[in-house]
Amino acid sequence: MIAIQKEDVDVGKLIDAAKQLGTGAFVIFDGIVRDDDIVEMELEAYHDVALKELKRIAEEAKKIHNLLSVDIIHRIGRLAVGENILIIVVGAGHRAEAFDGCRFIIEAIKAGVPIWKKELRKNGGRWVPGEHQHGAGKI
Amino acid sequence: MRRYNHCHEEKVMKVKVRFFARFKELLGTDIVVDAATGIALNGLIRDIAAKNSEGYDEIFDENGTFKDFVILMRNGKRIDSTDAPQTKIEDGDEIAVFPPVAGG
Amino acid sequence: MISKRERERYKRQMALFGEEGQERLKRSHIAIAGAGGLGSPVAIYLAVAGIGTLTIVDNDMVEVSNLNRQILHSDRDIGKRKTASAEGKLRDLNPDISVRVIDTTIDATNAASLIGSADGIVDALDNFPTRYVLNDVAIMKNVPLFHGAVRGFYGQASTIIPYTSACLRCIFPKAPPKETVPVVGATAGFIGMVQATEVIKFLTNRGELLTNRLLIWDGMQARAEEIAIKRNPRCESCGDTTTAMRKK
Numbered sequence: 001m002i003a004i005q006k007e008d009v010d011v012g013k014l015i016d017a018a019k020q021l022g023t024g025a026f027v028i029f030d031g032i033v034r035d036d037d038i039v040e041m042e043l044e045a046y047h048d049v050a051l052k053e054l055k056r057i058a059e060e061a062k063k064i065h066n067l068l069s070v071d072i073i074h075r076i077g078r079l080a081v082g083e084n085i086l087i088i089v090v091g092a093g094h095r096a097e098a099f100d101g102c103r104f105i106i107e108a109i110k111a112g113v114p115i116w117k118k119e120l121r122k123n124g125g126r127w128v129p130g131e132h133q134h135g136a137g138k139i
Numbered sequence: 140m141r142r143y144n145h146c147h148e149e150k151v152m153k154v155k156v157r158f159f160a161r162f163k164e165l166l167g168t169d170i171v172v173d174a175a176t177g178i179a180l181n182g183l184i185r186d187i188a189a190k191n192s193e194g195y196d197e198i199f200d201e202n203g204t205f206k207d208f209v210i211l212m213r214n215g216k217r218i219d220s221t222d223a224p225q226t227k228i229e230d231g232d233e234i235a236v237f238p239p240v241a242g243g
Numbered sequence: 244m245i246s247k248r249e250r251e252r253y254k255r256q257m258a259l260f261g262e263e264g265q266e267r268l269k270r271s272h273i274a275i276a277g278a279g280g281l282g283s284p285v286a287i288y289l290a291v292a293g294i295g296t297l298t299i300v301d302n303d304m305v306e307v308s309n310l311n312r313q314i315l316h317s318d319r320d321i322g323k324r325k326t327a328s329a330e331g332k333l334r335d336l337n338p339d340i341s342v343r344v345i346d347t348t349i350d351a352t353n354a355a356s357l358i359g360s361a362d363g364i365v366d367a368l369d370n371f372p373t374r375y376v377l378n379d380v381a382i383m384k385n386v387p388l389f390h391g392a393v394r395g396f397y398g399q400a401s402t403i404i405p406y407t408s409a410c411l412r413c414i415f416p417k418a419p420p421k422e423t424v425p426v427v428g429a430t431a432g433f434i435g436m437v438q439a440t441e442v443i444k445f446l447t448n449r450g451e452l453l454t455n456r457l458l459i460w461d462g463m464q465a466r467a468e469e470i471a472i473k474r475n476p477r478c479e480s481c482g483d484t485t486t487a488m489r490k491k
Binding site for chain 1 (some may be wrong): 256257258259260261262263266270363385386387404405407445448449451452
């Protein structure tokens with residue numbers, strides 16, 4: 001399942017659905033809203049392009065790291081502290097591929113998927129700056 | 140919409156511009172404009188951003204060039220901001236302008 | 244576009260940053276100031292990583308006393324121009340990239356045109372006055388400067404992103420006294436690797452850069468330390484008044 005949506009998902013159900021012949025390991029990434037003195041977080045996506053990019057990343061990860069399954073759910077909208085933002089479930093034959101594949105996916109998402117976060121505080125909000133700002137406009 | 144002007148037809152193009160994150164807060168989004176044929180990407184965005192000086196300053200520097208962290212897309216494909224002046228807009232284009240991504 | 248041969252060549256690193264990352268490396272142009280102790284390992288590793296274009300600038304001739312550390316050169320290159328020696332070796336290491344060499348001394352009058360439209364500058368120099376020149380060019384062109392320096396078993400490195408992080412002059416307002424330093428090749432290798440890694444991270448948009456941090460390597464103790472640095476708003480090179488003056 002590759003999706004960008006408001007609703008949360010049940011990670012356990014994702015794992016169960018992803019089990020298949022040959023699966024030896026699952027590695028899960030669950031990015032949550034950290035308690036950084038904020039009240040809520042607001043997420044916004046360039047939906048069509050972001051979804052296409054998540055699918056592309058999943059396919060590439062599968063190919064390079066020999067994965068059996070990839071699920072990526074990126075939530076959008078208003079999220080409270082502690083809520084799930086991004087869930088990645090990676091299934092593979094062995095743990096090495098599962099770990100590497102999951103890492104590959106999260107780093108690729110952070111590097112280039114058009115989604116933005118705004119931290120909402122009591123006295124205003126702030127857009128979280130992208131990790132690599134400088135020269136981001138150049139390809 | 141077509142207008143006939145003496146010997147040649149002048150087409151007006153419909154273009155949709157989408158801003159995200161901070162840019163959207165200042166300039167709005169899903170802006171459908173009638174653009175003149177031959178307009179380049181940077182000119183199109185400058186005209187729209189001119190409506191809000193804070194929004195303009197977030198995106199353009201004092202020479203009217205895109206700031207180096209501004210990301211541009213045309214129909215879902217990245218356009219290098221240095222190529223913006225040479226990128227001609229076409230009818231039905233969807234242009235996206237946004238700051239560095241912060242997903243995950 | 245990554246060819247089938249390139250895919251096979253870069254397979255192990257594409258497992259980290261994918262085709263998109265490799266394409267970014269391929270599209271990039273990095274200028275390396277110096278083909279000596281630091282320049283050799285940096286150039287070698289950037290070449291094998293598949294940086295599309297490397298421009299190497301050096302003004303020197305290969306001598307036997309270079310050979311304990313300048314691993315781009317060997318005995319049969321003694322007497323040759325370092326740029327010529329470097330060009331040949333790098334092309335052998337990776338025929339798929341473009342290697343340009345310029346045999347000249349970098350100074351304030353030619354630095355900007357030597358750097359050209361490079362996406363980043365590697366400081367593999369052996370003196371601070373020229374480092375400051377590179378720093379100014381990096382700021383003017385708004386491209387990163389990957390600083391490195393060594394002495395004996397010690398080395399330092401930092402990554403400078405103009406107007407975002409501290410620049411070289413924010414870190415070192417005054418140049419240290421000029422001297423011929425002792426160097427063990429491995430130290431230059433270590434710092435060169437830090438610089439090469441920074442370049443690759445910057446170009447592929449991965450990881451955390453060495454910005455606003457000065458990495459200090461003590462090879463004798465095998466310890467790495469970090470000094471936090473801040474941009475100086477009144478810096479001679481990148482300070483607010485300087486930029487304000489430039490805007491006018």
